[in-house]
Amino acid sequence: MTRRLSRPRDDRWIAGVCSGLARRFGLSSGVMRLIFVLSCLLPGPQFLIYLILWIMMPSE
Numbered sequence: 001m002t003r004r005l006s007r008p009r010d011d012r013w014i015a016g017v018c019s020g021l022a023r024r025f026g027l028s029s030g031v032m033r034l035i036f037v038l039s040c041l042l043p044g045p046q047f048l049i050y051l052i053l054w055i056m057m058p059s060e
Helices: 016-025 031-038 047-056
Strands: none
Touching: 016 031, 016 047, 031 047
């Protein structure tokens, strides 16, 4: 059974993107948030990808 990618209503901080990704890949939401914050220290379009996922991911 595959979990669908969606933003949960109960575990949001800003938009629920990290929490939705964590549920999809079987991680804790805190670990996913830490990975995102650490990835923002590297050059790349991480913040833009977060905004796109916020728009594209359906809410539960």
